Amino acid sequence: xxxxxxxxxxxxxxxxxxxxxxxxxxxxxxxxxxxxxxxxxxxxxxxxxxxxxxxxxxxxxxxxxxxxxxxxxxxxxxxxxxxxxxxxxxxxxxxxxxxxxxxxxxxxxxxxxxxxxxxxxxxxxxxxxxxxxxxxxxxxxxxxxxxxxxxxxxxxxxxxxxxxxxxxxxxxxxxxxxxxxxxxxxxxxxxxxxxxxxxxxxxxxxxxxxxxxxxxxxxxxxxxxxxxxxxxxxxxxxxxxxxxxxxxxxxxxxxxxxxxxxxxxxxxxxxxxxxxxxxxxxxxxxxxxxxxxxxxxxxxxxxxxxxxxxxxxxxxxxxxxxxxxxxxxxxxxxxxxxxxxxxx
Numbered sequence: 001x002x003x004x005x006x007x008x009x010x011x012x013x014x015x016x017x018x019x020x021x022x023x024x025x026x027x028x029x030x031x032x033x034x035x036x037x038x039x040x041x042x043x044x045x046x047x048x049x050x051x052x053x054x055x056x057x058x059x060x061x062x063x064x065x066x067x068x069x070x071x072x073x074x075x076x077x078x079x080x081x082x083x084x085x086x087x088x089x090x091x092x093x094x095x096x097x098x099x100x101x102x103x104x105x106x107x108x109x110x111x112x113x114x115x116x117x118x119x120x121x122x123x124x125x126x127x128x129x130x131x132x133x134x135x136x137x138x139x140x141x142x143x144x145x146x147x148x149x150x151x152x153x154x155x156x157x158x159x160x161x162x163x164x165x166x167x168x169x170x171x172x173x174x175x176x177x178x179x180x181x182x183x184x185x186x187x188x189x190x191x192x193x194x195x196x197x198x199x200x201x202x203x204x205x206x207x208x209x210x211x212x213x214x215x216x217x218x219x220x221x222x223x224x225x226x227x228x229x230x231x232x233x234x235x236x237x238x239x240x241x242x243x244x245x246x247x248x249x250x251x252x253x254x255x256x257x258x259x260x261x262x263x264x265x266x267x268x269x270x271x272x273x274x275x276x277x278x279x280x281x282x283x284x285x286x287x288x289x290x291x292x293x294x295x296x297x298x299x300x301x302x303x304x305x306x307x308x309x310x311x312x313x314x315x316x317x318x319x320x321x322x323x324x325x326x327x328x329x330x331x332x333x334x335x336x337x338x339x340x341x342x343x344x
Contacts, residue, residue, distance in 0.1 A: 001043075001316075003338075005029030007331035009322030012041045012212040016244030017314045017339050021252060026244060033213050034223065034321060041212045046196055046241050047317035048207065048229070049302050050295020053199075053240040054165045055268070056250060057180070058101050060187050061168055062264040065097075069175050072098040072267060076105075079171050088142050089167070094154045097171070100164040101267060108148035109161040110141045111237070123323060129216050129298045132204045132228040138166045138235055162237035169236025180236055192253055194246035199239050200231035207241050212319035214299020223321055226299035238295055247304055248313035251293070255310030290340055301328050305336045314339050 004013045012030035016023055028045075032038030064070055070079065077084045077093035084092050089107055099105040113124040126144060142163055151159035169180045176183055181199040189197045200206070206228050213227040231239060242250075253259050290312075294303040302317040316335055318328050 001027035001029035001335075003029070004316070004318065004331050004335050007318075008327050009320050009324070010328050010331065011215065011319045011321050013316065013318045014041050014043055014045055014047060014212065014244060015314065015316035015335070016043070016248065017312070018245070018248045018252070019312050021249070023245070030212075030319075032210065034215055034225075038213070041319075042210050044196075044243055044245065045211045046207050046209055046243050047211060047302060047319075048234075048238075048295070048297065048300050049240050049242050049247055049304075049317075050234075050238045050297050050300070051162075052242075052247060052293050052295045052302065052304060053234070053236065053238045055254065055293060056184060056188055056240060057165055057168055057172070057236045058268055059254060059259050060172055060183055061097065061101065062260050062267060063187055064172065064175055066261060066264060070097060070171070072096065072101070072264075076100065076167065080167065080174065082139070083142065083167070086139075088139060088146055089163075090146070090150060091154060096154070097168070098267060099155050100168055103158050103160050103164055104152075104155050105161070105164055106150045106152040106154050106156065106159070107161050107163045107167075108145045108151055109163055110145040110166065111162040123325075125298065127230075127233060129226055129229075130218065130224060132230055134230065134232070135202055136230070136232040138170050141166050141233065141235075165237040166235060172236075184240070188250060188259070189246075192246075192249045194242065194249055197240060197242040197246040197250075199235075200241060201235075201239075203230045203232055204228050205231045212300075212317070214319040215321045216298035217323060229297060229299065234297065238297060244315035244317075247315045248306075251304050251306050251313050251315075252310050255291075255306055255308070290336060292336075296325060298323075301325055301332070303332050305340065307340075312340065 014028045016026040026043035028041045028043045073096045076095040083089045095105045113126045145163045215223045216226040290305045305314040
């Protein structure tokens with residue numbers, strides 16, 4: 001963690017490695033605040049997990065499928081008639097739950113001003129990063145995407161879109177009559193003893209307890225504290241706050257098939273012929289294979305690395321002072337090799 005904290009653009013880091021649920025080490029580096037201020041980040045502190053939230057939301061959706069509350073081939077327009085009535089999603093009567101889960105719906109992304117050509121999330125947000133007070137409803141975010149061109153025919157190809165998961169969060173709430181935070185807690189966080197994990201819902205709710213602060217340049221290029229990131233923007237697409245211990249507990253349970261029956265788990269883990277992003281896979285310097293799930297938003301980057309058998313996890317979060325994530329991301333890649341493959 002101390003080495004990672006030296007990477008350009010990194011303010012502070014926390015991380016933890018686990019084998020069979022037991023910690024092999026927790027660590028932190030850098031500082032809580034920019035410029036070495038605020039002291040060290042507690043190694044067990046909370047951090048935003050970003051788009052790792054999506055796997056948790058998808059698990060809840062598929063648990064509802066297992067319970068017979070909906071089907072993976074149910075249509076969006078049937079589940080949320082107002083998206084048709086208000087013309088919020090083009091071709092909603094053709095788009096299925098399966099397609100939204102797998103990012104093959106063709107629904108454009110609301111998050112980025114302009115997505116990357118390879119279909120990944122764009123760098124510049126379409127919203128005011130420093131608006132910490134406006135309470136957006138999920139369908140407000142969906143509306144932002146309406147005038148953008150579709151990214152393909154329903155089911156045709158993979159193209160990352162936060163809009164898919166914003167809609168899935170609304171579907172969970174409509175089917176259960178509970179807010180998303182309660183469903184995540186009741187189905188995942190509570191049973192898995194993820195005692196420090198929660199989904200903040202409304203601004204200006206932030207991260208509880210001592211934690212690292214991330215920074216982002218404003219329109220004038222001045223770095224500003226982005227710690228109070230608007231809770232109503234992230235939601236089902238990336239709003240969960242967790243710890244290295246807790247996010248590893250979820251990943252271990254998911255990977256080992258303890259949360260879903262195999263046929264439903266494969267909805268998330270089976271790759272498309274043209275999709276290299278369903279589960280990103282890496283190889284350590286010692287030849288060990290590992291999988292990667294991650295998340296980001298202005299001011300932070302977080303990744304969880306895990307073995308295929310679910311026995312080993314390494315969760316790392318970095319708070320940042322840069323917009324470009326390539327440097328911190330490469331530095332995190334070196335961390336996984338040093339922990340998963342120490343002999344290399």
